[in-house]
Amino acid sequence: MATRQEADSLLAIAREYYVSGFGRGDAFHERPGAIIESADGHYAVDINGTRLFDTETCASACYLGFGRPEVMQALQEEMARIPCTTPLFVPTAPLLKLGEKLASISPGNLKYSVFSANGTDATEGAIKITRQYWKVMGRAGKYKVLHRVPGDYHGMSLSMVSASGHTFRRSPYEPLMAGFIPFHAPNCYRCPFEKSMPDCQLFCARELEKVIQFEDPETIACVITENTNTGLGIVPPPPGYMQLISEICSRYGVLLVADEIITGIAKTGAWFESEKHGFVPDILCIGKAISAGCGALAVTHLSENIGRVLVECSNLHHGFTYGGLGYLAAAGLAGIAYVEEHNLLERARQIEAFMGARLGVLAAQSPVVGDVRMTGAIQGIELVRDKATKSKFDDPWEVASFISQVGREHGVLLSCQFPHYGNIITMYLPLTSTDDELAMVCDSIEDATRRVEQRYR
Template sequence: MTAATGMSSYVTSELVRLDRERILHPLLPDGREDRTVLVKGEGCRVWDADGREYLDASAVLGLMQVGHGRRELAAVAAEQMCRLEYFHTWGTITNDRAIELAARLTDLAPKGLDRVFYTSGGAEGNEIALRLARFYHHRKGASGRNWILSRHTAYHGIGYGSGSLSGSPVYHEGFGPVVPNVHFLTPPHPYQKQWYDGEDPTDFCVRELETAINKIGPHRIAAMIGEPVMGGYGAVVPPSDYWPRVAEVLRRHGILLIFDEVVTAFGRTGRWFSAEHFGVVPDILVTAKGITSGYIPHGAVLVNEQVAEVVGADGGFPIGYTYTGHPTACAVALANLDIIEKEGLLANATETGAYLAAELRDRLLDLPAVGDVRQIGLMLAIQLVSDKESRDDLPGGTLQVTDVLREQAGIIVRSNPHALIVTPPLVLDRGTADKIVDGFRFVLERLGTDGFVH
């Protein structure tokens, strides 16, 4: 890097060579030697080392709420670093920024979530949620309550605990679930009607939940964890009665409810927290990502008083991260929340998200490989299928489609084997939304049900 400009002194080819030789990438497809080297971002756009512009329709990983290149956030970080860059919040030590952010978060949160435990990210947050739930029951004299209910296809991070709660085989094969006693349930997915044997999805899921509780024994189950809206699987919005009915069953049996809102909080679904859509307040709520729009790693776990009082008694909760309550991260989070509020980004997520979804449905649902377009706020997914009747996935998945979108349409999206995941920054405007729709039409009208763009 050159000190004067902050730009790399390497040419692109050298950067690519060094990357291949020195960086171990997550999820790198076998045999791929190409790289897209990004060097600049502004709003909904990023640029690579050769000056090519891309439209970031992914908000990186669904977290860049306020858009790229916000100088006011850089200024807040710099000012805080000059004043008190870092100190821990262990024991009786604290700092003003951590206190201010805790007050702000609990004011915004669903009523009853009045305590905050800080982390550096989502996987850490779910690790803490898991420990809180089991420690809570242990402190209440029920150490045998060590089962956790999760759901197939869920994603809760890649820590050994959070990975054990994630419902895809890729997080277990070769690693093994480290946390014992995890039971996976069927998630509610209205598009995948074939999962429910002709039954209403909520009825099926609640009956399955009650069966699992009776089989395991309610006195052995600590908590159930779930994303209110499933992000990693592709904007799967449950029926409106799903979470209220699940919460009623859990409360009846003294089982804690954990909401993983790492993706869905801070405006992504058009509300501060997606729990608000369902009228359910969990016992523990995990956040990260959008809390700082990714400008600095940070996260916060919100806890109700009942859990906080139990785990905080008799010497306190015996777990703490090095960067718990990092003052610079807290300062950036406060400034980021200010931008979301002042610029009306929750309303924009609702309005522009609805517009984008309507345009995508109008332009794409007639195509043979497009099965569904789902949306809540600025959290969307385009389900790709080999057959609209069977709703089977494309052979070979969706990776080739994301490559073509980036290379031929200049649009960056994320994907899973089933769907393209569209989560633009919350600053998206209608003109930019139109460009996303045009780019998708340009590529997907050439996508065959064989999984190849022709």
């Protein structure tokens, strides 16, 4: 553990030299777990020696915890075999095998893989590929990208900021790129159309059809969407919504890109969340857990039809020097094998049931728990000052910080990621979490909500 002096020195360095790329200022350094010294299994230890059950799991990348031995062994063996090669020029065996494996676990006719480094590369690649596909098909006028707001997050490059739905991430970089057209994301707890299920008959999905008609389908390349809107604080789509979106896209000849960078690989209780919602996208973007938390690897996974068109035209230009390192693919394959051997798809569903039962009781009893939402091990708990009006707390940043401090007392990292949208505790629980650990997380949330109620209502 760092001595007090070392910890203070690191904090001073962070304040003097470091700029967070996630919009976090100096105050963030006060949060437990703000600078991590070590991580092992389900726990991270910060420079103050605080050991925390990590509900963030590196934004879900470490879905099997930190340093899973089977994963580390595969990583190290492959790293020793080929320390570095650029997949921009040539692939390695694990990368090819990972592509084959993905084709076997992804839904429908999804088959070909274009590898890259970050999730942003994969989503941006998807947009490039939809445009290129339509050009090759002789329909060059189809270039527009339809995307959901608010929330849906697709990455940090200029085009992916243009396709994403966070005002606070868009406005500093305006003017954004042309041809990106927003439509409303569903949010049954705070419906943008002030309607409610089932009377609304999925008005939000049907709005897409109107946007497509208005923009002219002959100008539209694709719709890009998350399934569960993680960027809005884990908001799953209403039943039937994604199917209807998919149906509308195929009716109008618009490709559908599902961004499963964060939900992909078992976390939702299915290999991919799209399966749960009963549709097959034309392109599926996968990142984070694809390397089992070992480094930057991502995939733009294509339907057989689109992939064949690209292979035949031999002119795809979307690759990166480090975009598809073999040892990361080996680690990802070991992660997938671990999921299969330990039946972790089922475990993700158990985690949802366990947490749903405990937090469902809390939601019924607590005057500040407005909504509990989950898709497998990815979960959000929305706190409000007044349940009747759904009003937010006066200073969501302070409430967020208080919740993290209470979490620390329980040895749990509790995080409200986007206080811009209120106080939503967001969690990406490891699929290997034990019931005792889940109970500990629930205890910490119960205590935090009780104390928020006493202090801020």
